[in-house]
Amino acid sequence: MPRKKGAVGEGQGEQAVKKARPAEKDTGKTSRKRGAQVRKEMLNAAAHLFAKHGFAGTNLRDLADVLGITRPGVYYHFPNKEKILEALIEEVTLSSVGQSAEIAEQVDRDPEDALRLVMRSATKWVLENPVMFRVLDRSEADMPAELKERHNVSKKAILENFTHIIQRGIAIGKFRTVDPHVAALTIIGMRNWAAWWFNPNGRIPMEEVADTIADMAVRSLLRPDAHRSRSDRVEDILRILKEDVAHLEHVIKG
Amino acid sequence: MPRKKGAVGEGQGEQAVKKARPAEKDTGKTSRKRGAQVRKEMLNAAAHLFAKHGFAGTNLRDLADVLGITRPGVYYHFPNKEKILEALIEEVTLSSVGQSAEIAEQVDRDPEDALRLVMRSATKWVLENPVMFRVLDRSEADMPAELKERHNVSKKAILENFTHIIQRGIAIGKFRTVDPHVAALTIIGMRNWAAWWFNPNGRIPMEEVADTIADMAVRSLLRPDAHRSRSDRVEDILRILKEDVAHLEHVIKG
DNA sequence: CATACATTTGACTCATCAGTAAGTCATTAT
DNA sequence: ATAATGACTTACTGATGAGTCAAATGTATG
Numbered sequence: 001m002p003r004k005k006g007a008v009g010e011g012q013g014e015q016a017v018k019k020a021r022p023a024e025k026d027t028g029k030t031s032r033k034r035g036a037q038v039r040k041e042m043l044n045a046a047a048h049l050f051a052k053h054g055f056a057g058t059n060l061r062d063l064a065d066v067l068g069i070t071r072p073g074v075y076y077h078f079p080n081k082e083k084i085l086e087a088l089i090e091e092v093t094l095s096s097v098g099q100s101a102e103i104a105e106q107v108d109r110d111p112e113d114a115l116r117l118v119m120r121s122a123t124k125w126v127l128e129n130p131v132m133f134r135v136l137d138r139s140e141a142d143m144p145a146e147l148k149e150r151h152n153v154s155k156k157a158i159l160e161n162f163t164h165i166i167q168r169g170i171a172i173g174k175f176r177t178v179d180p181h182v183a184a185l186t187i188i189g190m191r192n193w194a195a196w197w198f199n200p201n202g203r204i205p206m207e208e209v210a211d212t213i214a215d216m217a218v219r220s221l222l223r224p225d226a227h228r229s230r231s232d233r234v235e236d237i238l239r240i241l242k243e244d245v246a247h248l249e250h251v252i253k254g
Numbered sequence: 255m256p257r258k259k260g261a262v263g264e265g266q267g268e269q270a271v272k273k274a275r276p277a278e279k280d281t282g283k284t285s286r287k288r289g290a291q292v293r294k295e296m297l298n299a300a301a302h303l304f305a306k307h308g309f310a311g312t313n314l315r316d317l318a319d320v321l322g323i324t325r326p327g328v329y330y331h332f333p334n335k336e337k338i339l340e341a342l343i344e345e346v347t348l349s350s351v352g353q354s355a356e357i358a359e360q361v362d363r364d365p366e367d368a369l370r371l372v373m374r375s376a377t378k379w380v381l382e383n384p385v386m387f388r389v390l391d392r393s394e395a396d397m398p399a400e401l402k403e404r405h406n407v408s409k410k411a412i413l414e415n416f417t418h419i420i421q422r423g424i425a426i427g428k429f430r431t432v433d434p435h436v437a438a439l440t441i442i443g444m445r446n447w448a449a450w451w452f453n454p455n456g457r458i459p460m461e462e463v464a465d466t467i468a469d470m471a472v473r474s475l476l477r478p479d480a481h482r483s484r485s486d487r488v489e490d491i492l493r494i495l496k497e498d499v500a501h502l503e504h505v506i507k508g
Numbered sequence: 509c510a511t512a513c514a515t516t517t518g519a520c521t522c523a524t525c526a527g528t529a530a531g532t533c534a535t536t537a538t
Numbered sequence: 539a540t541a542a543t544g545a546c547t548t549a550c551t552g553a554t555g556a557g558t559c560a561a562a563t564g565t566a567t568g
Contacts, residue, residue: 033535033536033544034544034545035544035545038545052395053308053310053395053396054307054308054310054311054392054395055311056307056308056310056311057308057309057310057311057395057396059524059525059526060525060526060527061524061525069545069546069547070546070547070548071525071526071527072527072528072529072546072547072548072549073545073546073547075526075527075528076544076545076546077545079527080526080527081526081527138308138392141306141307141308141311142307142311171505172505173498173501173502173505177466177470178462178465178466179458179462179466182458182463182466182467183466183470185447185448185451186444186447186448186466186467186470187444187470188447189443189444189445189446189447189448189451190440190441190443190444190447191443192443192447193439193440193442193443193444193446193447194439194440194443197439197443204433204436208432208433209436211432212431212432212433212436212437212440213436213440216431216437216440216441216474216475217474219473219474219475219476219478220470220471220473220474221470221473222473223498224473224476224478235506237502238499238502238503238506241495241498241499241502242499244495245492245495245496245499248492248495249492252489252492288514288515289514289515292515313554313555313556314555314556314557315554315555323515323516323517324516324517324518325517325555325556325557326516326517326518326557326558326559327515327516327517329556329557329558330514330515330516331515333557334556334557335556335557509568510567510568511566511567511568512565512566512567512568513564513565513566513567514563514564514565514566515562515563515564515565516561516562516563516564517560517561517562517563518559518560518561518562519558519559519560519561520557520558520559520560521556521557521558521559522555522556522557522558523554523555523556523557524553524554524555524556525552525553525554525555526551526552526553526554527550527551527552527553528549528550528551528552529548529549529550529551530547530548530549530550531546531547531548531549532545532546532547532548533544533545533546533547534543534544534545534546535542535543535544535545536541536542536543536544537540537541537542537543538539538540538541538542
């Protein structure tokens with residue numbers, strides 16, 4: 001990506017991160033104490049660049065351009081390129097801690113409810129931080145070992161949570177699927193992929209998308225007949241099934 | 255990724271692409287006429303590298319190392335780095351042409367059948383070419399304009415096919431979803447994400463995974479009541495119900 | 509054996525990019 | 539007013555990596 005000659009972010013689908021100069025008066029305080037603000041903007045801009053080009057494919061000069069400073073100016077705020085990624089990931093894992101806690105709480109409810117709640121919350125998180133999510137995803141190969149390790153642990157935890165819920169759903173006869181592991185990976189895919197197509201300024205509000213995806217996840221696993229009775233009690237489901245069997249046998253004979 | 259000092263493909267999870275020398279006698283013909291063979295190996299190795307590090311993040315020397323030649327040797331087979339990517343994409347789009355045709359044929363069936371068939375075939379393609387799929391996905395930002403254009407057209411076509419099927423399913427009252435567009439994107443996510451977790455040498459065979467994902471996609475959209483009439487044969491339904499009853503009775507007792 | 513041809517190498521060039529060092533300059537504290 | 543300092547800049551270094559090219563190393567064929 002040898003830096004198109006003309007400008008910087010010339011792509012047509014940009015919409016975010018573009019800015020040629022701090023435009024004289026940014027917040028009243030023109031220069032001093034602007035540091036923290038710039039740092040934030042830098043992380044935001046870096047997130048967009050890392051998400052699009054990956055860590056290795058991102059040029060610090062492009063980052064500087066976005067902020068309207070020169071390349072070495074970046075080094076005032078961060079000691080090196082990798083620290084930017086680390087700061088970004090730090091931020092993202094921090095913001096996902098709340099989510100994990102929330103998920104852990106729900107895990108022991110009725111499987112259908114649990115799956116819906118956990119899936120909605122997990123999806124919401126992705127839709128609220130789509131760029132960060134993409135960075136995480138794109139930079140895996142370039143992450144320093146320690147960060148990669150943490151990231152993998154977190155991914156594994158999510159997968160296990162889902163698998164666990166699904167297994168419980170199967171045990172009480174509410175879910176049906178060939179393999180809980182594959183099923184968990186698949187619904188995680190529904191959620192994760194959303195980070196790549198969801199448009200925060202689009203037609204459909206985030207909450208609604210999250211609800212839709214969570215609903216699809218649940219329905220993709222619910223045993224068809226279980227839909228009938230929304231009861232949690234296995235005995236109820238069994239009774240209904242038996243009624244159905246009796247009915248069908250009658251139909252066949254009659 | 256400044257090239258770990260020691261070796262080349264030191265990661266523990268490698269399993270594919272590793273080879274230090276063409277090992278004396280490769281196919282009997284040691285050197286002459288080896289060109290086509292090396293070219294193939296090169297594309298394969300490049301696919302793995304591009305998939306892992308992205309186009310920009312891939313070093314041609316790493317590619318050369320995998321093949322047991324030196325970096326300039328690469329230029330005998332391809333004029334430059336970008337042409338390797340192009341050749342790769344060429345190959346991949348060629349192999350997906352068949353799929354598109356197949357999909358087009360199914361689109362006008364009964365929506366449930368159409369969705370299942372199309373989804374299965376689309377998923378199978380991904381599972382058969384997971385590395386290629388990842389390359390496509392990872393290299394989007396680095397693709398030359400013309401290739402990117404073609405790629406986008408193909409993505410859009412798939413999306414529209416799914417959307418169309420879903421809309422028809424809603425129209426005849428068999429599917430239910432808030433937004434067909436979101437639903438289409440979500441089931442595409444189920445499929446696409448599989449490229450990142452599916453292991454061709456894993457426990458579960460490809461066909462089964464494809465079937466499972468296709469089934470989940472269909473069920474995530476089917477209107478609950480429509481499940482009943484899924485099979486035309488009452489006997490089938492009865493048998494399934496009896497299995498369910500047995501299963502539940504077992505659960506209650508166990 | 510000699511020649512032609514396929515394949516690969518060593519030794520380059522050139523551009524890019526991460527990171528450093530020293531200097532500038534407005535603002536704020538003294 | 540002056541010193542300190544926050545937020546830069548210009549001008550470097552050094553590494554890396556893409557791409558070139560004239561040889562070298564075979565290896566098949568006449």
